[in-house]
Amino acid sequence: MAGIEDKILSFQDYMKKITDFNSAIALLDWDSRTKMPKKGVAARSEALGTLSSTVFQMQVSPEMRAFLEELEAGKDQLDLKTRRMLEISRKFYDLNQKIPAARFHEFVVLRTQAEAVWQEAKEKSDFAMFSPYLAKIVDMTKEFIGYWGHKDHLYDTLLDMYEEGLTVSVLDPLFANVRKQTIAILDQIKDAPKPDKHFLERRFDPEKQRQFSEFILHQMGYxxxxxxxxxxxxxxxxxxxxxxxxxTTKYLPNFFNSALFGSIHEGGHALYEQNISDDLAGTPLHTGVSMGIHESQSRFWENIIGRSHEFWQRYFPDLQKMFPDELSDVTTDQFYKAVNAVEPSFIRIEADEVTYNLHIMLRYELEKALITGDLKVADLPGAWNDKMQDYLGITPPNDSEGVLQDVHWSDGSFGYFPSYSLGNIYGAQMIRALGKDIPDYREQVAKGEFSSIRHWLKTHIHQYGSLYKPDEILRKATGEGVDTSAIFDYFNRKFGRIYGF
Amino acid sequence: MAGIEDKILSFQDYMKKITDFNSAIALLDWDSRTKMPKKGVAARSEALGTLSSTVFQMQVSPEMRAFLEELEAGKDQLDLKTRRMLEISRKFYDLNQKIPAARFHEFVVLRTQAEAVWQEAKEKSDFAMFSPYLAKIVDMTKEFIGYWGHKDHLYDTLLDMYEEGLTVSVLDPLFANVRKQTIAILDQIKDAPKPDKHFLERRFDPEKQRQFSEFILHQMGYxxxxxxxxxxxxxxxxxxxxxxxxxTTKYLPNFFNSALFGSIHEGGHALYEQNISDDLAGTPLHTGVSMGIHESQSRFWENIIGRSHEFWQRYFPDLQKMFPDELSDVTTDQFYKAVNAVEPSFIRIEADEVTYNLHIMLRYELEKALITGDLKVADLPGAWNDKMQDYLGITPPNDSEGVLQDVHWSDGSFGYFPSYSLGNIYGAQMIRALGKDIPDYREQVAKGEFSSIRHWLKTHIHQYGSLYKPDEILRKATGEGVDTSAIFDYFNRKFGRIYGF
Incomplete structure (x- = not known):
């Protein structure tokens, strides 16, 4: 088969071009959320639409089709990297070549506009302002599922985009199990004395919060x-x-947790991306493989490390030094218990580890209902509040702290939320595996030494980028498939000690 | 000629796509100079290379050729906007379709790398570090002129890119005239008492400088x-x-002028771009028409307005309030004279209005010699210092304050520098014309009222973007072609008063 080397090189160039475009898209997106002046929104939406459409068209072009057909015929001669790029490209091609380019472009423009509107609607707690945009996003998502096709459930198609192979038929029982075990823990906790956490809501100077976030990110190895x-x-x-x-993070002057644990969480994502092998640079494999694996890294650092007793043994003195007036009357133990207090709350990203998964299930149920048409966008705020009452026993005082709290829907990211709970579950499996290789990792955390932990994560997960499927990465790292036993062992041990059960 | 409407729409879509790509390129470039972490340089160069190449290829593609041929055949049916886009596209096509795509890509990547190297070389005052990059840029520029072709002088091709139609045969005598008249002024000044300006080099808190820059930009109407x-x-x-x-601007703690006049200068550019007609949005005409016209706007605000006595009558009290310790012993008149002190200096962007054009001529001469091969890059620092001595009678203490001071060469922008002097000359012609329409504009400046001035600039210059050629814009605004009488009338009046001649 003469000439396949040339074909491979052309394919790699083509993939490199896609990678460069995606890099530009990522920057335009970052800028639109951080630095862009507000009158730039309209033109930015257009530019993002054009770039995303260009990438989309490259992924479903006749040229791509020719690459797929010719290289699949000579698959044996391909190295692992090229084979995996081919596999991902094929999947995308088969899914998307039926979507009209103009509709895709409109969808991208709509999402960028919707995010700007969502931001304002959230500030004003005005769901009606956001509602028409969300309705259009839901309609277009359903239209796209029509093009994409689906297996058993319409929602399966969306799940598969964030976690290859995941279906409602897997997730429903998994989540039922998580719900049951979560409720068992909450039952054991409900009569225990509540940890004092009022000191977390003192005034913490945002500039000092920024400095401390930066310090902790440095410590983590970001x-x-x-x-x-x-x-x-x-x-x-x-x-x-x-x-x-x-x-990025957010500094709330009257609530300390938001910025600090937010920074650690995003730092966990970032460590993953910063430690991908240089071998994969210039290819679309130089990024985290799935949202579930990505969230395993962020939640690992945020909770398993960042909310551990050992972590605060090491860093609470530094925190006290930074905030002497606010924290001099607080002990390490009190602080540890406060940042681990389990109780129903409105905001997902500020929820404790145990109730967190209930926030996810609520969104999962609502998304499924929106996609099947069982729920209309206009009825979403009511449905949200009802489910909050059902799952957590509380009702948000307004939509800003309820249905408008998350950016995801403005971005059309239906099917993403379950990744957070998968991340929690994977993360617990990973620390169990890591603990076998590094038996004294807790002592290392207590000394602020993260290099072995980081090395373990790099070796078993980070370096691979998207070279393997999520399930393969999980198996390589832990020797097992997805399994809820690790997380509930971890929960029971940790919260058993805090709450004495 | 059925179907030309469709052709026009397709051409407009095609131009819109180019515009969106250029917008992404502008953001990537902005970010690489302001926010990008340093390890991002390599990948950013690649992404910029890919995007710029894509635009380049779109401009010389068979599709573009078809647009040109079909639409030129039906020229009478085109509106002004489409006709001008066609004219610009044709010019670019004829120039560039001979440049090999791979060479163009390499040039873009080289420039991005060179700028990063230049930045470090400037910090370290290490010309040798930058020299191999500059040599490659000069070589590639010469190679490109080979593809582009040239009229009388190799350098004409470069001039024409920044100022349509400009040639060495026009510029040489124009600059000879400017040099003669400049020297006449310097002769009259050299024995006059020097204005006291030591207070400009007191310590001015950078954060307060930032606030004052922001305040002045607001006042200008940015x-x-x-x-x-x-x-x-x-x-x-x-x-x-x-x-x-x-x-952007730069805050030097020990030299006040840099940030303030830099901000006003860039604000002048920005007002131009912010006041282009919305009709031109989504087209490549939504940008300033030439570097000369652009610099006329920046230098107009920086010098003619920002260094006027009326301006400081109005704003010096605000400045004193901001810097009471630094400026309480200074009068408005002393300050006015200090920021207008004429004397030879090393740094172009900090030069006074009169000597400024000598800095430009020096660069113009060196660029011509680099392009013809009369001067080698290795000999550039020596040639720079010799010319500084010849034109200004001083020799820079190091290359950072000499040959390495400007970003332009790292970017391959040969032919750009003359635009600054053209801008000075145009600007003086514009204020002469504006003065006829708004006889009391000086009184307005003295009250901090800029709306009539801004309106005049918008009506006569800004709104048109690139809809007309630079020469047409100048004629529309002033009723005349390029002419040095206005600037020397202005210089003689202004500096005659300050220096008493």
Whole structure:
């Protein structure tokens, strides 16, 4: 088969071009959330629409089709990297070549506009302002599922985009199990004395919060020469390119947890992106493989490390030094219990580890109902509040703290939320595996030494980027498939000690 | 000629796509100078290379050729906007379709790398570090002139890119005249008492400088909802998109002028871009028409307005309030004279109005010699210092304050520098014309009222973007072609008063 080497090189060039466009898209997106002046919205939507459409068209073009057909015929001669790019490209091609280019472009423009509207609607707690945009996003998502096709459930198609192979038929029983075990824990906790946490709501100077976030990110090993920290309404991390992985956080003057644990969370995402092998640079494999694996990294750092007793043994004295007036009357133990207090709350990103998964299930149920048409967008705020009452026993005082709290729907990211709970579950499996290789990892955390932990994560997860499927990565790292036993062992041990059960 | 409407629409879509790509390029470039972490350089160069190449290829593609041929055949049926886009596209096509795409890509990547190297070389005052990059840029520029072709002088091709129609045969005598008249002024000044300006080098808190820059930009009418101010080594303004025109400046703790007049200068560029007619949005005409006209706007605001006595009558009390310790012993008149002191200096962007044009001529001469091969890059620092001695009678203490001071060569922008002097000359012609329409404009400046001035500039210059050629814009605004009488009338009147001649 003469000439396949040339074909491979052309395919790699083509993929490189897509990668460069995606890098530009990531920067335009980062900028639109952090630095862009407000009158720039309209033109930015257009530019993002044009770039995303260009990438989309490259992924479903006759040229791509020719690459797929010719290289699949010579599959044996391909290295692992090229084979995996081919596999991902094929999947995308088969899914999307039926979507009219103009509709895709409209969808991208709509999403950018919707995010700007959502931001304002959230500030004003005005769901009606956001509602028509969300309705259009839901309609277009349903239209796209029509093109994409689906297996058993319409929603399966969306799940598969964030976690290859995941279906409602897997998730429904998994979540039922999580719900049952979560309720069992909450039952054991409900009569225990509540940890004092009023001191978390003292006034913490935002500038000092920023300094402390920066300090902790440094400690974690986040490389500021290959990244930066900014402030946004909704914190996020983004891998713009190799050597350029940025995080954002939000400084609430009257609630300490938001910025600190938000920074650690996004730092966890960023460490993943910063530690992908250089071998994968210039390819679409130089990014985290799935949202579930990505969230496993962010939630790992935020909770398993960042909310551990050992972590605060090491860092609480530094925190007290930074905030002497606010924290001099607080002990490490009190602080540890306060940041781990389990109780129903309105805001997902500020929820404790145990109730967090209930926030996810609520969104999962509502998304499924929106997609099947069982729920209309106009009825969403009511449905949200009803479910909050059902799952958590509380009702948000307004939509800003309820249905408008998350950015995801404005972005059309239906099917994403379950990734957070998968991340929690994977993360617990990973620390169980890591604990076998590094038996004294807790002592290391207590000394602020994270290099072995980071090395373990890099070796078992980060370096691979998207070279393997999520399930393969999980198996490589832990020797097992998805399994809820680790997380509930972890919950029971940790919260058993805190709440004495 | 059925179907030309469709052709026109397709051409407009095609131009819109180019415009969106250029907007992304402008953002990537802005970010690489302001926010990007340093390890992002390599990948950013690649992404910029890919995007610029894509635009380049679209401009010389068979599709573009078809647009040109079909629409030129039906020229009478085109509106002004489409006709002008066609004219610009044709010019670019004829120039560039012979440049190999791969060479163009390499040039873009080289420039991005070179700028990063230049920045470090400037900090370290290490010309040798920058030299190999500059040599490659000069070589590639010469190679490109080979593809582009040239009229009388190799350098004409470069001049024409920044100022349509300009040639060495026009510029040489124009500059000879400017040099003669400049020397006449310097002769009259040299024995006059020097204005005291030591107070400009007191310590001015950078944060307060930032606040004052922001205040003045607001006063000028720069719209912060459609822009932002950041800090960079080399100040610049960039029109990223309609509604998104950004400026940067540099705060030197021990020299006040740099940030303030830099901000006003970039603000002048930005006002131009912010006041282009919305009719031109989504087309490549939504940008300033030439570097000469652009610099006329920046230098107009920086010098003719920002260094006028009336301006400081109005704003010096505000400045004193901001810096009471630093400026309480200074009068408005002393300050006015200090910021207008004429004397040889090393740094172009900090030069007074009169000697400024000598800095430009020096660069113009060196560029011509580099392009003809009469001067080698290795000999550039020596040649720079010799010319500084010849033109200004001083020799820079190091290359950082000499040959390395400007960003332009790292960017391959040969042919750009003359635009600054053209801008000075045009600006003086414009204020002469404006003065006929608004006889009391000086009184308005003295009250901090800029709306009539801004309106005049918008009506006569800004709104048109690139809809007309630079020469047409100048004639529309002033009723005349390029002419040095206005600037020397202005210089003689202004500096005659200050220096008593």
């Amino acid at each position: 490389d500021f020469d290959a990244g930066r920290l900014d402030e946004t309404v909704h914190p996020f991390a983004t891998g713009i390119a190799p050597g350029d992985v940025r995080v | 719209d912060f909802d459609a822009g932002r101010l950041d800090e960079t080594v080399h100040p610049f303004a960039t029109g990223i998109a309609p509604g998104d025109v950004r400026v």
